[in-house]
Amino acid sequence: MFNRWILTTTTAAVLALSPLLAHAETPAQGGEIVVTYKDDITTLDPHIGYDWVNWSMIKSLFSRLMDYEPGTANLVPSLAESFEVAPDGLTYTFKLRKGVKFTNGREIVAGDVKYSIERAVNPKTQGPGAGFFGAIKGFDDLTGGKSELLSGIETPDDQTVVFHLSRPDATFLHVMAINFASVVPKEAVEAAAGDFGKKPVGSGSLVLKDWTIGQKLVFERNPDYFVKDVPHVDKVTVEVGQEPLVALLRLQKGEVDIAGDGIPPAKFLEIKNSPEGAAMIVDGEQLHTGYITLNTKVKPFDDVKVRQAVNMAINKERITRILNGRATAANQILPPLMPGYDKAFTGYAYDVEKAKALLAEAGHPDGFETVLYSTNTDPQPRIAQAIQQDLAAIGIKAEVRALAQGNVIAAGGTEGEAPMIWSGGMGWIADFPDPSNFYGPILGCSGAVSGGWNWPWYCNETIDKRAGEADAMSDPAKAAERQAAWGKIFTDVMADAPWVPVINERRVVAKSLRMGGPDNIYIDPTRVINYDAIFVKP
Amino acid sequence: MATLLAKRLVQSCLILLGVAAITFVLLYALPADPARMLAGRSATAQTVENIRRELGLDQPLLSQFLHYLGNLVQGDLGRSYAQKTEVATLIAARLPATLTLMAAGIFVEVLLGLTFGIVAALNRGGAIDRIVMASAFVGVSAPQFVVALLLLYVFAATLGWFPMSGYGTAAHVVLPAMTLGILGAGWYARMARSAMIDVLNQDFIRTARAKGLSGRRVVLRHALPNAILPIVAMIGIDIGQFMGGVVVVEAVYGWPGIGQLAWQAIQQVDIPIIMGVTLTSAFAIIVGNLVADLIAPMIDPRIRSH
Numbered sequence: 001m002f003n004r005w006i007l008t009t010t011t012a013a014v015l016a017l018s019p020l021l022a023h024a025e026t027p028a029q030g031g032e033i034v035v036t037y038k039d040d041i042t043t044l045d046p047h048i049g050y051d052w053v054n055w056s057m058i059k060s061l062f063s064r065l066m067d068y069e070p071g072t073a074n075l076v077p078s079l080a081e082s083f084e085v086a087p088d089g090l091t092y093t094f095k096l097r098k099g100v101k102f103t104n105g106r107e108i109v110a111g112d113v114k115y116s117i118e119r120a121v122n123p124k125t126q127g128p129g130a131g132f133f134g135a136i137k138g139f140d141d142l143t144g145g146k147s148e149l150l151s152g153i154e155t156p157d158d159q160t161v162v163f164h165l166s167r168p169d170a171t172f173l174h175v176m177a178i179n180f181a182s183v184v185p186k187e188a189v190e191a192a193a194g195d196f197g198k199k200p201v202g203s204g205s206l207v208l209k210d211w212t213i214g215q216k217l218v219f220e221r222n223p224d225y226f227v228k229d230v231p232h233v234d235k236v237t238v239e240v241g242q243e244p245l246v247a248l249l250r251l252q253k254g255e256v257d258i259a260g261d262g263i264p265p266a267k268f269l270e271i272k273n274s275p276e277g278a279a280m281i282v283d284g285e286q287l288h289t290g291y292i293t294l295n296t297k298v299k300p301f302d303d304v305k306v307r308q309a310v311n312m313a314i315n316k317e318r319i320t321r322i323l324n325g326r327a328t329a330a331n332q333i334l335p336p337l338m339p340g341y342d343k344a345f346t347g348y349a350y351d352v353e354k355a356k357a358l359l360a361e362a363g364h365p366d367g368f369e370t371v372l373y374s375t376n377t378d379p380q381p382r383i384a385q386a387i388q389q390d391l392a393a394i395g396i397k398a399e400v401r402a403l404a405q406g407n408v409i410a411a412g413g414t415e416g417e418a419p420m421i422w423s424g425g426m427g428w429i430a431d432f433p434d435p436s437n438f439y440g441p442i443l444g445c446s447g448a449v450s451g452g453w454n455w456p457w458y459c460n461e462t463i464d465k466r467a468g469e470a471d472a473m474s475d476p477a478k479a480a481e482r483q484a485a486w487g488k489i490f491t492d493v494m495a496d497a498p499w500v501p502v503i504n505e506r507r508v509v510a511k512s513l514r515m516g517g518p519d520n521i522y523i524d525p526t527r528v529i530n531y532d533a534i535f536v537k538p
Numbered sequence: 539m540a541t542l543l544a545k546r547l548v549q550s551c552l553i554l555l556g557v558a559a560i561t562f563v564l565l566y567a568l569p570a571d572p573a574r575m576l577a578g579r580s581a582t583a584q585t586v587e588n589i590r591r592e593l594g595l596d597q598p599l600l601s602q603f604l605h606y607l608g609n610l611v612q613g614d615l616g617r618s619y620a621q622k623t624e625v626a627t628l629i630a631a632r633l634p635a636t637l638t639l640m641a642a643g644i645f646v647e648v649l650l651g652l653t654f655g656i657v658a659a660l661n662r663g664g665a666i667d668r669i670v671m672a673s674a675f676v677g678v679s680a681p682q683f684v685v686a687l688l689l690l691y692v693f694a695a696t697l698g699w700f701p702m703s704g705y706g707t708a709a710h711v712v713l714p715a716m717t718l719g720i721l722g723a724g725w726y727a728r729m730a731r732s733a734m735i736d737v738l739n740q741d742f743i744r745t746a747r748a749k750g751l752s753g754r755r756v757v758l759r760h761a762l763p764n765a766i767l768p769i770v771a772m773i774g775i776d777i778g779q780f781m782g783g784v785v786v787v788e789a790v791y792g793w794p795g796i797g798q799l800a801w802q803a804i805q806q807v808d809i810p811i812i813m814g815v816t817l818t819s820a821f822a823i824i825v826g827n828l829v830a831d832l833i834a835p836m837i838d839p840r841i842r843s844h
Contacts, residue, residue: 128581
């Protein structure tokens with residue numbers, strides 16, 4: 001009657017470790033490491049934090065019902081020992097692991113899961129992730145202020161949590177693995193009196209021992225963490241306010257183990273070509289696509305031929321060279337790592353003559369004038385200039401407007417404001433490895449609203465309907481069918497050409513020679529740095 | 539003295555109010571929407587709306603401002619939008635580092651500036667004067683970033699005399715203070731030179747020389763006190779400037795000062811922090827000038843009669 005997928009603790013642990021074992025490099029226990037970042041850590045509150053620096057730390061400070069195998073996009077139960085999905089996809093039942101404790105010593109019970117998700121959704125928390133839980137019954141009452149609770153979460157006993165959904169949501173298990181679904185102890189949240197983000201208490205692999213504002217954070221290994229021998233390091237000191245160039249110098253001298261901001265473009269080739277460069281640079285694929293939006297509500301981009309012509313006019317290879325080769329040219333919306341990516345799809349090849357012909361066919365033989373928005377931090381304005389030159393080659397005179405990020409976002413979300421936006425610095429990095437995450441807010445009709453992130457203001461109702469249907473296929477047995485449906489949706493969107501997919505950018509992290517483990521735990525697709533998995537070589 | 543203080547106090551409050559009002563209006567006139575920045579990409583329109591309401595951003599600007607002022611009077615700078623922590627806590631945590639760097643930086647720039655300024659004045663028109671003035675010009679126009687990185691590379695990364703980054707010991711403060719000192723000394727050197735030249739041409743200096751005082755005594759006891767007034771006024775201004783943070787120097791040396799806090803807040807449109815730092819800086823400028831005004835009569839008795 002039920003689709004069952006029950007994994008015992010042992011198999012989960014084996015699965016979690018398998019990618020490491022495959023590399024034949026057995027992680028050593030112990031060691032203290034130093035990690036640097038330029039920006040201060042804003043918050044470690046899992047229901048509020050939403051930047052790529054605090055994301056990895058929150059991952060390891062807290063646990064969630066579901067998680068991913070290190071370095072991969074494969075979902076596995078974590079705080080949950082097992083789960084069941086009802087055939088209609090509307091009820092999810094999770095059994096919690098027994099004996100897991102918060103680092104304040106109290107055992108985690110089902111009520112903590114319910115409290116935590118309600119806290120993530122409650123408007124008073126001011127959390128950015130509330131919308132992820134939109135499928136849970138009672139969501140509208142809580143966000144609308146009619147209730148303080150989610151009626152769709154039940155806790156029949158201390159080990160069982162039942163979620164009732166108002167609509168099938170195939171991404172629900174992913175949602176249970178994002179940071180916003182982290183389990184927190186109510187008493188610690190209340191004791192912190194609004195400062196839980198500075199005094200976090202969780203049940204993850206690390207514990208925050210000390211935080212000197214503006215200087216450093218000290219994390220230590222949680223000896224009671226429920227996965228055996230995780231984490232491998234004893235202590236992680238995160239130093240903030242560290243200029244990337246200086247962090248790199250310190251890394252070369254052995255004072256720093258991971259330079260979190262990577263390598264400044266000016267230094268990249270020098271490091272890469274140095275004898276130890278190859279071992280220091282971690283260059284990893286992430287779930288990212290950088291794109292140009294073509295505003296379908298602004299003339300002449302309301303004409304699909306014009307949008308297609310622009311797609312053919314952009315020399316993407318040249319843009320990857322501006323980034324020192326730290327990116328690959330993209331021909332579709334999904335990044336290659338994302339399930340649903342279509343290897344066979346070729347998109348619009350770079351062809352200036354064809355672009356000109358198409359533009360003439362659309363009634364613009366002499367081109368037109370338009371505006372291209374971009375953020376103002378290097379290298380984005382340089383990329384915008386490259387795009388400007390490419391456009392000039394087919395007769396389009398684009399004025400580049402390089403502004404602060406907040407202002408570009410505001411222009412994108414204002415109807416009729418920004419004809420073209422280069423997404424660099426704000427490009428879409430998926431919250432979780434499911435193709436649907438690349439649709440709703442950025443290409444779906446629901447995102448084409450004032451203040452939304454659908455900057456091409458693209459709304460194709462047929463495709464929207466197909467997206468809804470694909471998301472309702474929550475039966476795990478239909479996963480392949482669903483993935484294929486999503487893949488087709490994205491290649492079909494390209495026929496309408498609301499975007500020019502330009503590049504898939506890789507993230508670069510620099511690490512010291514004593515750090516061990518494969519690259520994909522330093523740039524983990526769901527975590528960035530995976531503090532659970534990294535280790536110091538013996 | 540009491541009347542001067544009272545008058546200054548009232549003036550100061552009005553200036554702070556003006557600074558608060560102007561900053562507030564400018565920040566809220568930006569097209570960037572703090573609620574949208576906070577909510578991030580995946581947030582639904584409703585989430586953004588809820589955040590806006592919780593932050594009070596849906597209220598009319600005037601009532602937001604009055605609300606802010608009401609809290610300010612009670613010493614409450616509000617909570618950061620992004621960090622959710624009290625702004626006062628965040629600023630207080632960075633105050634010791636900012637004050638240390640301010641004191642050390644001003645010490646170095648005044649020391650260097652005065653020395654070179656006096657030497658140049660005494661050698662007016664000579665080769666030394668030209669070299670000093672040319673160096674001062676280079677110092678004034680050199681980019682902070684370059685000087686900071688150069689000192690760091692030579693004295694920390696290569697020679698290893700000082701730590702590369704951080705805060706806590708006396709060794710940590712040397713390079714950031716030297717950077718600020720070298721860059722600021724040019725202004726002081728020019729100021730000291732011209733003030734000294736003015737004074738050295740006065741009759742009383744000739745008298746002092748005529749009665750057979752040593753050159754050193756003439757310069758240090760008779761000329762310098764008369765030339766130092768503009769320098770004191772300049773220190774007052776520098777106090778305020780350094781209190782607002784020296785973003786580049788702080789960034790290069792990983793110095794946990796107010797500048798880094800402000801820089802990050804500006805990028806995140808974290809208005810309460812920006813307001814807090816601006817008001818702190820304005821307050822410091824006012825206090826710095828007040829102190830300079832109070833010291834001036836002690837140095838130059840002629841000011842007292844005014």
